[in-house]
Amino acid sequence: MKIRKSIGVSLTIALFSVCSCSNEKVQTEKNYAELVNPFIGTDFTGNTYPGASVPFGMIQLSPDNGRGGWDRIAGYYYPDTTIAGFSHTHLTGTGAGDLYDISFMPVTNPYKQANGELGVYSVFSHEKESAHAGYYQVYLQDYDINVELTSTDRCGIQRYTFPEAKASVFLDLKKAMNWDMTDDSFIEVIDSVTIRGYRFSKGWADDQKLYFVTQFSRPFDTYELIVKDMKPGHGYNAGGKGYRGKFDFTTKKGETLIVRTALSAVDYEGAMTNLKKEAPHNDFALYLNKAEEQWNKELNKIEATFDDKNDEVVFYTGLYHTMLAPTLYSDIDGRYRGADKQIYQANGWNNYSTFSLWDTYRAAHPLYTIMHPEKVNDMTKSLYEFGKQNGRLPVWNFAACETDMMIGYHSAVVLAEAYLKGVTDLSGDSILNLCVETANIDSYRGLGDFKTLGYVPYDKEGESLSKTIEYAYDDYTIAQLAKKLGKDSIADVFAGRAKNYLNLYNAEARFFLPKDAKGKWIANFNPEEYTEHITESNAWQYFWGVQQDLPMYVELLGGKKELENKLDSMFTVSSATEDLPIFSTGMIGQYAQGNEPSHHVAYIYNYTDSPYKTQELTHKIMKELYRNAPDGLCGNEDCGQMSAWYVFNALGFYPVDPVSGMYELTSPLVNSAEIKLINNKKIAIRTTKESPQSIYIDKVYWNDSPINDFKISHADLMQGGELRFELTDKPKS
Numbered sequence: 001m002k003i004r005k006s007i008g009v010s011l012t013i014a015l016f017s018v019c020s021c022s023n024e025k026v027q028t029e030k031n032y033a034e035l036v037n038p039f040i041g042t043d044f045t046g047n048t049y050p051g052a053s054v055p056f057g058m059i060q061l062s063p064d065n066g067r068g069g070w071d072r073i074a075g076y077y078y079p080d081t082t083i084a085g086f087s088h089t090h091l092t093g094t095g096a097g098d099l100y101d102i103s104f105m106p107v108t109n110p111y112k113q114a115n116g117e118l119g120v121y122s123v124f125s126h127e128k129e130s131a132h133a134g135y136y137q138v139y140l141q142d143y144d145i146n147v148e149l150t151s152t153d154r155c156g157i158q159r160y161t162f163p164e165a166k167a168s169v170f171l172d173l174k175k176a177m178n179w180d181m182t183d184d185s186f187i188e189v190i191d192s193v194t195i196r197g198y199r200f201s202k203g204w205a206d207d208q209k210l211y212f213v214t215q216f217s218r219p220f221d222t223y224e225l226i227v228k229d230m231k232p233g234h235g236y237n238a239g240g241k242g243y244r245g246k247f248d249f250t251t252k253k254g255e256t257l258i259v260r261t262a263l264s265a266v267d268y269e270g271a272m273t274n275l276k277k278e279a280p281h282n283d284f285a286l287y288l289n290k291a292e293e294q295w296n297k298e299l300n301k302i303e304a305t306f307d308d309k310n311d312e313v314v315f316y317t318g319l320y321h322t323m324l325a326p327t328l329y330s331d332i333d334g335r336y337r338g339a340d341k342q343i344y345q346a347n348g349w350n351n352y353s354t355f356s357l358w359d360t361y362r363a364a365h366p367l368y369t370i371m372h373p374e375k376v377n378d379m380t381k382s383l384y385e386f387g388k389q390n391g392r393l394p395v396w397n398f399a400a401c402e403t404d405m406m407i408g409y410h411s412a413v414v415l416a417e418a419y420l421k422g423v424t425d426l427s428g429d430s431i432l433n434l435c436v437e438t439a440n441i442d443s444y445r446g447l448g449d450f451k452t453l454g455y456v457p458y459d460k461e462g463e464s465l466s467k468t469i470e471y472a473y474d475d476y477t478i479a480q481l482a483k484k485l486g487k488d489s490i491a492d493v494f495a496g497r498a499k500n501y502l503n504l505y506n507a508e509a510r511f512f513l514p515k516d517a518k519g520k521w522i523a524n525f526n527p528e529e530y531t532e533h534i535t536e537s538n539a540w541q542y543f544w545g546v547q548q549d550l551p552m553y554v555e556l557l558g559g560k561k562e563l564e565n566k567l568d569s570m571f572t573v574s575s576a577t578e579d580l581p582i583f584s585t586g587m588i589g590q591y592a593q594g595n596e597p598s599h600h601v602a603y604i605y606n607y608t609d610s611p612y613k614t615q616e617l618t619h620k621i622m623k624e625l626y627r628n629a630p631d632g633l634c635g636n637e638d639c640g641q642m643s644a645w646y647v648f649n650a651l652g653f654y655p656v657d658p659v660s661g662m663y664e665l666t667s668p669l670v671n672s673a674e675i676k677l678i679n680n681k682k683i684a685i686r687t688t689k690e691s692p693q694s695i696y697i698d699k700v701y702w703n704d705s706p707i708n709d710f711k712i713s714h715a716d717l718m719q720g721g722e723l724r725f726e727l728t729d730k731p732k733s
Helices: 268-278 284-299 309-321 364-371 373-390 411-420 428-439 447-452 464-484 488-497 500-504 552-557 560-570 601-607 612-625 641-651 714-718
Strands: 002-006 103-108 129-132 135-140 145-151 155-161 165-172 181-189 194-202 208-216 222-229 241-251 256-264 302-305 335-337 343-345 396-398 662-665 672-676 682-689 696-702 711-713 721-728
Touching: 103 145, 103 256, 135 284, 145 284, 155 268, 155 284, 181 222, 194 241, 194 268, 208 268, 256 268, 284 309, 302 309, 302 641, 309 641, 364 373, 364 411, 364 641, 364 714, 373 411, 373 428, 411 428, 411 464, 428 464, 428 488, 447 464, 464 488, 464 500, 552 560, 552 601, 560 601, 601 612, 601 662, 612 641, 612 696, 662 714, 711 714, 714 721
Parallel strands: 181 241, 682 721
Antiparallel strands: 002 222, 103 165, 129 135, 135 145, 145 155, 155 256, 165 241, 181 194, 194 208, 208 256, 222 241, 302 672, 335 343, 662 711, 672 682, 696 721
16 A cells, blocks of 8 residues: 655644754863764674664664674674664664664665665765764765764654755665564654654564654655555564655755654653654754763763773773663653553653663673662662563563563662662562562472472473572572561571572582482583583583672682682683684683673682782783774673673772672773762772783772772772772782
């Protein structure tokens, strides 16, 4: 079905007034937004997107190459040469592809269209492409069109600069890639500058609903709507319509068109209100300036200096990456779609989505407790409310859907950490009750056997070894919360469950091994192999998964020297095969910096007599596996975790066990840093070096008091003060 209309200027009926306003950029002492390189991670396995967003915003307005595949999970892959649209939602560095909602593509006629999923497209060159925090620009070579993108919290702003031409702007709601599939869609023309519609989709997250309102800065001459019935696909029966709109403009050379689009997961009214409140003007520079101001405000919370300019770019790009998720999921009036698909009202707080918890509980969320405590409060409420609506704690949720990707129930860690650090106003009892309810769902992924047998048996449940170790850590966090609340009986139960990892330790093999329901060890187990019993890792990597009880390794292995020898083997034993899984990247021996279970392992040397090896390894990883280049991330960004690791390590401390409230120390990469806390407090990090090559800690002080155990507490840091490192060229045991 096709719908054709011609609309003259005289018929323009605006739903609200729009104007062209100018706004000069506010100059700051240092423009951190322009220091950020969003192309880092767009090549190799990083799976990041280079487009425009604001900190933790709903919008991720970014180019799509137009084809699916692992390399294009974020829609964009640096080695590619085509662009087939600019869509408003993207995931940052995940291992599964979804979203790509509300995709626009400007062209001049006749336009280029390929068969298959690519569709309408243009070639482009990186020589005519640029980006920084809050801004993306590319020249569409086939059409002589320059495209610029920026955003507000809930609105995407595009500026197209045209040649003299018969031009068009496509809006393709049927377009989908990777796991994503349009289920139903709609476009409605309200007047000559305003359209609205929705895109309902299924994919990694099931039953996604998104509404939009778009306004053009000038009336379109004509428009055409092409509507097709959706065909069944991806294992479900689609019953809706696939809408594609084409909006035509006669343009002069150098003429610009501003396209403002607001999103809402609730309804049209929510999208319209978001547009009225956040982006009512046809002034691209205004919103770009505001986006840069938002980024500068957040990035300026850490003022760091480096010997190497590239290290500075990697650091601030890493800090930027940590603020691309979680993402805002409530409208400006506080309404949001819940896990049960009902509409809820958030009063006085913002609802957030996109929680990659298996990854981000380790360092990203601990970083937020320092940098964004007010947002942590909102995030904990978001997790808690989702859990109440869904009947259990979220695992990996976005777009009001539980994907159940990965394992464990690590939202318990995030909630417990926030309560123990005093950065949530949720009731501790309410958090504890939901955690206990979730941890006692016997039918969930082997939890019943974990409780009764003391481990998850491999003959009844996949990824059994990993689940045993991760449930043990989650239960430890529940025990810590219960202890804080004076619920001793609950604390005792979960402290006992936190020791269940010991039931899979095989003293002869000196590894944790899978065990069946009858208590028999698996036969012929090779710790280097990647099997269905271990999540995205092998037995070497999961051997070190007991973050809550690191001194135990000394006892388990028979002394500090034996622990050091085992760690040395971890970082030196090469894999028997070069054909490693796609998630095993950034390899140092059996260590995989490209995947999260390894992220804390270097710090276990602090429990031996050779803590200098922690310092050697963290510097090696930072300098060799993080670079100022498109392939500068050695693994999936995973919604900020890969970068949060770098930010912490560059500053010289890391939350090996986030719930403990303690950080392990290493030697910083920064020369100096000032972390601005709430209440005008600051953490000053200072280094003195024998030479530029000094990476070893000779002495370290907190407010002039020596630290001898390579640990510092969150409570001390949040009081403000100076963390001073005296660094030397030679290791010190």
